[in-house]
Amino acid sequence: MSSNSYDSGRLNLPFVGISTFGKRPYQGDWSAIAADVAVLGAPFDFGTQFRAGARFGPRAIREASTLFSFGHGGAYDHEDDATYLGPDVSIVDIGDADIVHTDTETSHANIEKGVRAILDAGALPVVLGGDHSVNIPCIRAYEGRGPIHILQIDAHLDFVDVRHGVRHGHGNPMRRAAEKEYVSGITALGIRNVSSTAKDGYDAARKMGDDILSVRQVRKLGTEGVLDRIPKDARIYVTLDIDGFCPSIAPGTGTPSHGGFLYYEVLEILQAVANRHEVVGMDLVEVAPDYDHSGSTQILAAQVLLNFLGFIFHARSQRG
Amino acid sequence: MSSNSYDSGRLNLPFVGISTFGKRPYQGDWSAIAADVAVLGAPFDFGTQFRAGARFGPRAIREASTLFSFGHGGAYDHEDDATYLGPDVSIVDIGDADIVHTDTETSHANIEKGVRAILDAGALPVVLGGDHSVNIPCIRAYEGRGPIHILQIDAHLDFVDVRHGVRHGHGNPMRRAAEKEYVSGITALGIRNVSSTAKDGYDAARKMGDDILSVRQVRKLGTEGVLDRIPKDARIYVTLDIDGFCPSIAPGTGTPSHGGFLYYEVLEILQAVANRHEVVGMDLVEVAPDYDHSGSTQILAAQVLLNFLGFIFHARSQRG
Amino acid sequence: MSSNSYDSGRLNLPFVGISTFGKRPYQGDWSAIAADVAVLGAPFDFGTQFRAGARFGPRAIREASTLFSFGHGGAYDHEDDATYLGPDVSIVDIGDADIVHTDTETSHANIEKGVRAILDAGALPVVLGGDHSVNIPCIRAYEGRGPIHILQIDAHLDFVDVRHGVRHGHGNPMRRAAEKEYVSGITALGIRNVSSTAKDGYDAARKMGDDILSVRQVRKLGTEGVLDRIPKDARIYVTLDIDGFCPSIAPGTGTPSHGGFLYYEVLEILQAVANRHEVVGMDLVEVAPDYDHSGSTQILAAQVLLNFLGFIFHARSQRG
Amino acid sequence: MSSNSYDSGRLNLPFVGISTFGKRPYQGDWSAIAADVAVLGAPFDFGTQFRAGARFGPRAIREASTLFSFGHGGAYDHEDDATYLGPDVSIVDIGDADIVHTDTETSHANIEKGVRAILDAGALPVVLGGDHSVNIPCIRAYEGRGPIHILQIDAHLDFVDVRHGVRHGHGNPMRRAAEKEYVSGITALGIRNVSSTAKDGYDAARKMGDDILSVRQVRKLGTEGVLDRIPKDARIYVTLDIDGFCPSIAPGTGTPSHGGFLYYEVLEILQAVANRHEVVGMDLVEVAPDYDHSGSTQILAAQVLLNFLGFIFHARSQRG
Amino acid sequence: MSSNSYDSGRLNLPFVGISTFGKRPYQGDWSAIAADVAVLGAPFDFGTQFRAGARFGPRAIREASTLFSFGHGGAYDHEDDATYLGPDVSIVDIGDADIVHTDTETSHANIEKGVRAILDAGALPVVLGGDHSVNIPCIRAYEGRGPIHILQIDAHLDFVDVRHGVRHGHGNPMRRAAEKEYVSGITALGIRNVSSTAKDGYDAARKMGDDILSVRQVRKLGTEGVLDRIPKDARIYVTLDIDGFCPSIAPGTGTPSHGGFLYYEVLEILQAVANRHEVVGMDLVEVAPDYDHSGSTQILAAQVLLNFLGFIFHARSQRG
């Protein structure tokens, strides 16, 4: 029996239709979220220190996600011989947090409100940035829902405490997270080269429980080796800065850094995480689509998110 | 008393939120359209003879339309001292017609179905192309609802009968329209330079009731002079090919032609049409956004459509 | 006797050399400004409501300005038979105000500090935005140096009082200016279509002394007619939002609006202003270069600024 | 004795001259093809399900091929210490198949006609797409000239039977090929992630003799391992969808999929195929140049084709 | 009786086929030119003082010219009710002059050789630049074929004598032309703003017979007024620098200057020139396509050239 939508309904080609995430239903009423996954846009980019433009990340990722929306009854993966995101997994797009120009604190508060609404509904939050500072309100929303362990994939450590009064820019989120008692630890993958975090930030990070690995160190360890460094039974929140990837596949971002991860390196880590751990939320940030006219960056973001969600719910179903 | 949405609700900046047309509600159930205006995407571009890409016109126009969505209780125009599209005018976005790759006839039939649904609901159809061939199914939907007079704004005459068997490409729509007995006439503005229509097409067009004016001829006549050539009491369907405009403001299109209309030249004609005539429908076609990274073309499309809709309903309300 | 630099020195072609404004000397010590004109970058864009990117306006305008730097001993204009910006006019580039991400108030304060330094040095301030909110600290710097009359060239009225707490975004500057007792009036040219200012903003503006003219109204009045509406003897501060121009020549901006001014329309008004009035400062804002890969927008900005400066000092020298 | 063209003739730099494939002679008379290789453009893209634009693939690949045209008497490769495509290998460009907008069947028939003309002339067909549906008429042209084995390099399986009546879109070619009795088998390399082929398509493919390998599986097997899975003595037709490559080097395509092949992975397989098998034809499809302003994608296409042709004729000459 | 090519032959849509100018035949043997018009590419751009890239002008203009190639038996213009470039006018594309990198003199000599070959064959030369320095060898080729009067359409005067030894850059051509005894005069239209020519260059130009008019002066004079300034019976050579046009329609050029001509302003002057004068040759220079991803600039170049050629031969036939 077919569960796809094209045999009986529309063909619904990828380029056709309104761009919600994965062409899933839009739920504008945040008190009525009823789904396994809820996707929230966080189009905030005043926290950037080089190029802005991540405010258009949510729209771009949504549009790119339609490329993977062929109306099949789930996404069949021939390598895994598995069907991901079948009709049993419900996803809704709840639109964007209300962003207020010039006002970082209010904008962040509105993002937090959205994540709290998703968590209150018992759904898995997927937040589309926006710059990496949007991770700050995301993590705040987990207050009282810990402990969580953060898996950060990123080129930059983002562990600046405060500089010229700035505590909530895109160079600060991991420091802010590490300060929370319900954040049990951070595993940072892909960290390399110069960033807004100086040496004292690295020292502080290590002291506060941040396990920092470069791309080359991750390659040497392998997926298994990396996973072994994450505490067993840790409930994982993934924050994926698209600049953790190599600029060759993610040029559309504000502060690109060469030498980043290739596609399968990240995908395989995420699949392993999904298999071994409970994943309690995720954000994907720093997609600035106007710097990539080929669309590769937003396609990467959508492809990673859809696959990761598939892995998570497949693992859940396997666990029973 | 304020009718805007930001005093009590969200600020809802233009860059925030899902991209429906004008951020108006999405109505996916075509049997439940209840609005003054219904917007339908027709992302079909297999009818093009040079550059394709108009399939992304609907998405691009929708996104550009958010630039004009500040949540005011209507759009105040200080030149006219009038507020357009206030809360009394309801608009819905019904998504896109189902397009079937390689299959022109089925795709066209699906567009026609959408326009018929809008007309059946008593709403004003606004169709976002897609290439100009999507006008063919639009006009078909008016069968039994005539007579209508077509106001075409375009660089090209689009009056090819049949060539190598092609009757439904983007060079044919006006010929197809002229063949309908419920199409009482065509006024074609902006026609200039070489196109796929040859001399015999021009001869046929004139014989079949097409009033052909170039940009320079329109300029010489002025808005009033142009309006005087449209039969009084004609019920007007507007088909606006974005290449009727000058490539300076509409470079994102498949077959640009220099020497086109500037913004106010078209806007003032549309305003006069709204004031003098019943407007029964419209399509805006040939926006190919990937050829214009500045976004000017789709912003033009959105700006023209929103203003024209404002004029139409303002005139209706004035007429009482 | 030749006053150019290439007969005895370098050829110094436009594409050669560091990009300061007009290839003029860089003066990083703000206490040592000694010039007729000082150019300050204000790369702040957290005040935008649609596309960001104006933070790269200063760098882009500086680079574009090198196109007009051929090392002649002044810019000869054959239409006016005059040589502008000869060796008697000294210009320095003082770099950028220090911008602090996430922090609007500190960033604005730093801009104000730069403009005050220029004014203290007796030089004419030329501020390169950044979004239009940078006009707010610019005007603040004139406290105690009034009265000044503001000539605004813009698509949008920018007269929002406060909305969701925002008082210093790019929709607010003219309201903030109008509140100053040393601002004697505002003449706003080019205002058209929907903007973040709603009807009540227009009403307030008019009540507070804002003379609002659309592009079409300006065209009807002509340069003389427009100038006649500016009070005689007014000391003029010009704030030029690049979106006052038509998107055909200024696509690289955050919130383009069709139907804007063409080049000579603005240039001739500026020349007339320079001839009749004392010009006490200027800002040129909203150039977002990454949306215009042709570079036309930043070339326009540089060309307008260099010509306007030429007119100002030519008029000064004529006045003796 | 020199066989290059610059010692006695023109320097003929890459950027100089008309863009035929490799700057080889144009032969517009399809009944007079007299060459070892004949290149045919197939600028058809109505079969695409996401982004169009592959209609400009042939022109873009031709222009990019001029980068490798320095007028040497053959292409010397220092790694292989071999000279490829010397004066003994004659190549002609026979222009494009006649494409009829809106009409898939006629367009495909015209492509088939071109390939048949090449085969009738005893030349090796090289077809430049166009979308992957152009492979359908290519394969048809081999009727009576089998058996052939298809080597497919691609991200997507393209094994949809029929959906909403579509049998000849870019998701169908391998199914259509597998139905031919003169197609002895298919080896599909690079297949990954979601595509228009659903699980039942994979099942059918395997049943019909399709050997499906992902990028990771190919990497694990190595070139030798992959070659071992192709039947000995198979006469090979290569269909190379540019999206088989990683979007990092081939962003200019309609439906990019991350995780694709890098350059040498494909090149070494093609070299091994040339050495072990008779190659009877090839198509390279889905280059959509307007999505890659750097030109990398079309340069990749030209570089792969020229090298592959070099390998084929070098191997032929070695075999004697 | 039909003279088009699609009734009996191919449909030959604009996007199909090899890109020669207007899809006309390629004639690589310069001793065998037999046509009314011969088109030569001159892809030289080492003479530029800001952005290079005009070396790709010839290829871009050729490709853009295919947009106007529908296979009709001539181009019917409904405004003029005339058919231009019918089967009686033969055009060939003779490819490009051989350009030698780093070597200006040899490259220029090769361009001169091409123009001489065209003139020797009795055909009308149409040279596609390249930067404006390519006009220098073009004019040299007319030695012994004068007198000629040059009609220059340009933003810049290009009348630099010598600076740092440079006599053959893109700032020098009109000075070089004025030095020829067979050049009877120059009419320069569109000259405005700063250029590499300083005041002394303007003085010299006027002294040497250059009639210099700005865009605004041309507008004031009107087409007739401009034509009246060109000596009766002058045999006209047209050199059209694309930057004579407004950057709104010609952004793809090296040294854009705002305030340029719009399309019909130039077209009507060219039509009047064709009607009143013998046109003996033309070049169109400074199209740098990589700065205009919309393609507008090269489309403008092709559209102007094809129309101008149409006017010339129509006028010739009218004169009998």
Place this chain on the structure above:
Amino acid sequence: MSSNSYDSGRLNLPFVGISTFGKRPYQGDWSAIAADVAVLGAPFDFGTQFRAGARFGPRAIREASTLFSFGHGGAYDHEDDATYLGPDVSIVDIGDADIVHTDTETSHANIEKGVRAILDAGALPVVLGGDHSVNIPCIRAYEGRGPIHILQIDAHLDFVDVRHGVRHGHGNPMRRAAEKEYVSGITALGIRNVSSTAKDGYDAARKMGDDILSVRQVRKLGTEGVLDRIPKDARIYVTLDIDGFCPSIAPGTGTPSHGGFLYYEVLEILQAVANRHEVVGMDLVEVAPDYDHSGSTQILAAQVLLNFLGFIFHARSQRG
């Protein structure tokens, strides 16, 4: 004690301020260079055989280098646990060599003059191209300062002797270098595929002491293996053509060639060179930024240069 600049001074974010290399001081007086490193732009691109545009390389690399300028007191690298380019290393930007359009020899002489000035001041020259021909005057400046060994990283051998009289184009530099008696040898890494050097050039190169390795050969050898082929105690000059890298990370270049180096492959070789050898100078050439709107290419150039400089001075300090 903190040595950064933000604790007591400006925050000085990357997007703020004039673009000198690394935001280091500008020294326009070449007789007053007093620094460890001096950066010279060489914006010359008339030596290119395909796409030009490298004249904007220096400006682009300078701007990109600001991304790595956070005002820290040195760049901390957590992988090496080292701080590079601390306050003990002084760098100045001395602007660009004076380039004369159309005149290769004068332009090259001016570049040589700049490098000599740097060497005379005892600083390390870092030259930003421009095309690869700018290496010719760079090497000339080392006359009397040898012996030097050249480490070339490049896709192309650049060993053409003379062709059509060209001896100083971007295909000739290594041949010119090999002719110098003070050049003791060349190690060429990354050489692959077709280039302007033909087989006889390879033969000559090998005979004249050029050790040629392809990307795949370098990979097989590993960093150590490569270093072992460079003579011990050789004083190294590095010439880095950005097209030595894979087009995936360096698309913004004139003659891209697929199959190039990835980031760490080059970085690790440069680090090893810095550790084992005295580095006496470097140039980085062929960045043509207008072909890469993402900015990846110039970011790569800046990132490699800043890291390499860090390695060199770290190694010097280690050596004492």
